[in-house]
Amino acid sequence: MARSIRDAKLAFVLPVFNEEATLPPLYQALKVEIDRLKPSDYEIVFVNDGSVDGSLEVLRQLRRQDPCVKFVGLSRNFGHQPAINAGIDRADGDVVILMDADFQDDPAAVPALLREWEAGFDVVYAIRVNRKEGGIRRFLSAAFYRILDSLSETRHPLNAGIFSVLDRRVAAVLRRMPERNKYISGLRTYAGFRQTGVPVERLARHAGTPRQTWRKIAKLALDGLFSFSYRPLVVLSITGIFFALTGFLTVGVMVARRLFDLPVAFPQWTAYAALIAIGGLQLLWLGMIGVYIGRIYEEVKQRPYYIVAEQEGIRTDGPR
Ligand code: UDP
Ligand code: MG
Numbered sequence: 001m002a003r004s005i006r007d008a009k010l011a012f013v014l015p016v017f018n019e020e021a022t023l024p025p026l027y028q029a030l031k032v033e034i035d036r037l038k039p040s041d042y043e044i045v046f047v048n049d050g051s052v053d054g055s056l057e058v059l060r061q062l063r064r065q066d067p068c069v070k071f072v073g074l075s076r077n078f079g080h081q082p083a084i085n086a087g088i089d090r091a092d093g094d095v096v097i098l099m100d101a102d103f104q105d106d107p108a109a110v111p112a113l114l115r116e117w118e119a120g121f122d123v124v125y126a127i128r129v130n131r132k133e134g135g136i137r138r139f140l141s142a143a144f145y146r147i148l149d150s151l152s153e154t155r156h157p158l159n160a161g162i163f164s165v166l167d168r169r170v171a172a173v174l175r176r177m178p179e180r181n182k183y184i185s186g187l188r189t190y191a192g193f194r195q196t197g198v199p200v201e202r203l204a205r206h207a208g209t210p211r212q213t214w215r216k217i218a219k220l221a222l223d224g225l226f227s228f229s230y231r232p233l234v235v236l237s238i239t240g241i242f243f244a245l246t247g248f249l250t251v252g253v254m255v256a257r258r259l260f261d262l263p264v265a266f267p268q269w270t271a272y273a274a275l276i277a278i279g280g281l282q283l284l285w286l287g288m289i290g291v292y293i294g295r296i297y298e299e300v301k302q303r304p305y306y307i308v309a310e311q312e313g314i315r316t317d318g319p320r
Helices: 023-037 055-065 080-090 107-118 135-151 168-176 184-191 214-227 231-260 268-301
Strands: 009-016 041-048 069-074 095-098 123-129 160-167 195-201 308-312
Touching: 009 023, 009 080, 023 041, 023 055, 023 107, 041 055, 041 080, 055 069, 069 080, 080 095, 080 160, 080 168, 080 184, 080 214, 095 107, 095 168, 107 123, 107 160, 107 195, 123 184, 135 214, 160 168, 160 184, 168 184, 184 214, 214 268, 231 268
Parallel strands: 009 041, 009 095, 041 069, 123 195
Antiparallel strands: 069 308, 095 160, 123 160
């Protein structure tokens, strides 16, 4: 059957961390698009990720005006990705729309994304063009997408963040992925089905400074790299082989020099320098292996990825 927004229930998912000033205008802007699109039903699931400002009060207020506004309150600040996952786990719609709650993902672009869903695509992600962000942030993020793409086994689209539209089948796949560390933009690619991107201009933050600190961004980048690839380990093995061969070759040359009295000489400091370099590399390799072991440890502990303190309007028996 042909897909149509008019027959579909839209479920928006927005992670919120200290966005009290942005939530009311963002809700208004979403409502304008929803009124235009006229879906058969909709819900807006806000995930309050342990905000310490008045965000939760604002959400309660919005819910009093519009029962289609729902919210999940996490027990503390877990981070952008866990918050989005908490939302996906509860979003009950034929189409799930992921976007940030800081107004950087333009509500006016939602219809364009949904049209691709109507055309039969199961994942439609916004490709960021003209990002209105600091130069370093933009440069690092572009570098990250390239490295991720070159390291991992699945092809990752460049400059595609959270902003996307997922068919319910894809949302169900994401929900069922059993791992704890869920880097959604990567898993979304991994999920497969029919995917496409639409260029969308990324807006400036409505209020305040980015809630993602550099530390959080670095963690996200590492999550992306290490959970999507064991190629760093392959690179380690290859450099290991290279050094082992060089070592054997050197020993061979030394032995030959002794046996046949060849005029090859190794200054002593070369040997020291080589030993120090190899020692350093070994520490680096150990560290890399440690990172993977740490990730395995994280998964094995089986701790919840996020903890829900309260929720309103959410079906207790899970999405249909
Ligand atoms: N966010 C969150 N938990 C956090 C940090 C951020 O839920 O610990 C939310 C934030 O409110 C926003 C979205 O995640 O809706 C993206 O955050 P931000 O704008 O700081 O990230 P950036 O745009 O730099 O990726
Ligand atoms: Mg932002």
